[in-house]
Amino acid sequence: MPTVGLFITCFNDTMFPDTGKSVVKVLERLGYKVVFPAAQTCCGQMHFNTGYQRECVPLARGFVERFENVDVVVAPSASCVAMVREFYGRVAEVGGDPGLAAAVARTVPKVYEFTEFLVDVAKVTDVGASFPHKVTYHPTCHGLRMLGLGERPLTLLRAVRGLRLVDLPAATECCGFGGTFALKNSDVSVAMGADKVSRVLSTGAEVLTAADNSCLMHVGGLLSRARSGVRVMHLAEILAQEAA
Structure with a gap:
């Protein structure tokens, strides 16, 4: 089983921590080892979307430093995963840092949204849940x-x-x-x-x-x-x- 790095995202960490706990619960139920790099911060999406692309550079650098050495990264946020996968290449370009660009190229392909990871990587559709509503x-x-x-x-x-x-x-x-x-x-x-x-x-x-x-x-x-x-x-x- 690969080691899964949980990218909780700043929004969930601050306001909806039970979502992160639920991700860990499901993944551990399926047999995965989950690690949580405590130094992780914001992905930079709100900065990027508002025009502050250069301010995203240290955030992207921090992301790849925290998650480069895990097998796979899972996040319970489609919007934050989209930011990392679709725009970190541009952020590295803005930063003019070939080292960052190389780290982004290595890290980004292993970043998944939670449901995407379950279905495409874990090959699981029934996680053993019960919710009579x-x-x-x-x-x-x-x-x-x-x-x-x-x-x-x-x-x-x-x-x-x-x-x-x-x-x-x-x-x-x-x-x-x-x-x-x-x-x-x-x-x-x-x-x-x-x-x-x-x-x-x-x-x-x-x-x-x-x-x-x-x-x-x-x-x-x-x-x-x-x-x-x-x-x-x-x-x-x-x-x-x-x-x-």
């Missing part, structure tokens, strides 16, 4: 459009014992979060989120899940304010559940 799934933009996660998350959810998976209408439409977009264009962001909420409610689901807590935080806040009774859970937290 009605659930709907939101495919986040980075997972859908940049990583091409496709059916992987849905395949994992369908194998969960007791889980009733219901389709989310217009599922591929953005929830409106978009990181700093939600701050700079708050009215548009909230309107998009409200559209997503109405569609979630139309499913009658008890739980909304996704591969990114950032999107779940945005939609979950609106669901909470609407007193909908619908809760949000990262997909890893569902997969970590076992029968009592």
Whole structure:
């Protein structure tokens, strides 16, 4: 079994630590050894997306230094994995550092989003989970459009014992979060989120899940304010559940 390095991401580490714990629980259940480099920091996505590409250079350098020597890197965040895989080459170019570029080229190919790792690398679709609830799934933009996660998350959810998976209408439409977009264009962001909420409610689901807590935080806040009774859970937290 390869040693898995958990890239928790700063967002999850700060606000949703149970998601990281759930990833470890699932991977250890499958027999993997998981290590957590404690010195890891932000991937630099918000800096890069806001135009501060040079400020990403030390963050990319720190990432490859922390994870270069593990067999594989797994993160419960499609958006952060997309940043590393799609843009670290550009960050190394901006830094003008051939050593960093070489380290990025070695490290980036072994970085996986959690569901992608389970299905493509571990070759597992049934992780032994049990979750007797009605659930709907939101495919986040980075997972859908940049990583091409496709059916992987849905395949994992369908194998969960007791889980009733219901389709989310217009599922591929953005929830409106978009990181700093939600701050700079708050009215548009909230309107998009409200559209997503109405569609979630139309499913009658008890739980909304996704591969990114950032999107779940945005939609979950609106669901909470609407007193909908619908809760949000990262997909890893569902997969970590076992029968009592």
